Amino acid sequence: MALGASHRLQDGIDAVETMTRFALAVLALASGVYTYLGVRSILDGSATAVFFAALIYSSAVSVAIYAFWTYMARFYPHVTGTAGRGAMLGVMALGCAMIIAMSSWLNAAALAGSAALEQHLAETLEDYTTDLDQAHQNALAAQSLLPDIQRTQERFQRLAAQERDTGALTGTTGAGSVVQLLTQMAAQLTELENNIAASRERVSTLFDEGRKHLETMRSLVSAPGVIDPRADQFSAEVVLLSGVITSLEQTSIAPSVKRAADDLSLGFIAPVADGQAADLVTRQDQVMETIRSSVAAQSKVLSQAADEILARKPVAERRFVPLSSAEAVLRYAADFIPSWAGAISIDLLPAVLVFMLSIVHSALRRQEQRLPFAERITAAELLEALDVQRALQSSGVDIDAALAGAEAKEQSNIASFDISGKGPRK
Structure with missing residues (x-):
């Protein structure tokens, strides 16, 4: 059953990979559009200059958001150490703060600027x-x-x-x-x-x-x-x-x-x-x-x-x-909490996907650790082991004798540790 659950989790991860990329792209694009509207409301100058400046800024924001959450979704679930996981969370917090600073408040200005x-x-x-x-x-x-x-x-x-x-x-x-x-x-x-x-x-x-x-x-x-x-x-x-x-x-x-x-x-x-x-x-x-x-x-x-x-x-x-409109949204932020929540959610919703992937990968690792070695080994690893075996046999090494000697030595070590009262080494 553990093997079947492990396969189902892996199949699920593979199935949603395309959907994850699509969702990140759509959210990044939506944030870029509202960022464009927010930037236009605060820029001065000719219409052409304002258009290109807002377009370039919003494009940069969209690319930055997509790249950041793609990296997080790719690497965070596979970092298992406490120190590494803490460092990744710190990077995520820093990235979220930067996204809010460069995008979310402009999204809020686009959503609620006129009302503010x-x-x-x-x-x-x-x-x-x-x-x-x-x-x-x-x-x-x-x-x-x-x-x-x-x-x-x-x-x-x-x-x-x-x-x-x-x-x-x-x-x-x-x-x-x-x-x-x-x-x-x-x-x-x-x-x-x-x-x-x-x-x-x-x-x-x-x-x-x-x-x-x-x-x-x-x-x-x-x-x-x-x-x-x-x-x-x-x-x-x-x-x-x-x-x-x-x-x-x-x-x-x-x-x-x-x-x-x-x-x-x-x-x-x-x-x-x-x-x-x-x-x-x-x-x-x-x-x-x-x-x-x-x-x-x-x-x-x-x-x-x-x-x-x-x-x-x-x-x-x-x-x-x-x-x-951007200044008004900042001054009257307490009166437009729903708009602020929507603007921030567009930018930070991918964090939920990242944590979901992390939870699934953690569960997958725990299930794989409980499987016997024969069920965990892949076909490529089996073929590689057979190649090693054939190479040793062609060089004249008696594999059975070597294995018997190694097993006897291991039993001797266990017996000596038990007699001394120290117990076997871990």
Whole structure:
């Protein structure tokens, strides 16, 4: 049975030898094709130069892969020593690393390059969307001060009207110095209110423009077709959107509010009391001092609110970096594991065939060692032994006597070892 199994294994090895070569050739060719596509995506220059450069490189890769795995399939199964087998495994590991470096990542670029570039554009789109929203919020932050400014302005106008009509503050009707001061403060606040309202329209216009650029960028990411023209147009939209974000950052009215708030108190100039009676002059001075205190308090509140707005984190400057398909596959490798697995498997699948052949050859050697010598000897070895026998007989050597003497000597050696207790030599 051992002889039959040994023959079947040998017949199997002989039968798959042609298939093994064919499989290695097909895998090497497939790897070369995808390597060619990957190389073309990263080379620059004329179309002819790129074509020949990519073709030469991919051809070299195909030949190298086929030669390497052919050598491994031919020699590794027949290396039986531990040191030799370890050295061959080291060579195989080195070769696999070199194949991955020169071919597998380019195969992955060919398989998933377009998808990786689309992901790069999509993530860039999300970043710029966040930047536009942040710039818009920073620009509109000063709008939150508008209700307080409007209330203060209305209160000054109301007090001025009451003082002019009923003398509610000084007890004397008429448009005197108090009415003049209240009207002056109301006018300053009205001017600040108008500036904030005007900035809102500018901010709204810029934000709408930025959203249009984002919509165009979003359509470029999801549109079908070749990725390279879309990526170029996407880069152009990024430049325009960056300009809109910068304009939004510069449109903030917060610095102007800060200066206007400081001017309310620092630039406060109270008119001279114009009452004809001394008692009226005193009352006017008291009311104007009260107005001064109210204006100072309002100025402090507005200044603090403006400082909080100015302390907001500005939008960080962002620069869009276009990537090639190979660079995108490397950067987003974790998101394209199936593509990487397929690209590497094309190059390293022959290692499975090599190990299978090694296992079969090892089993064949073990079975042959258990066979008797008469079953292990080949026809060529038998003919060679007969030739040696005929040569000895023709030279006059008594073969039977020589064999008997050698056998007797062997028996004597065995007996002497047994008597000494050392046992026969191995």
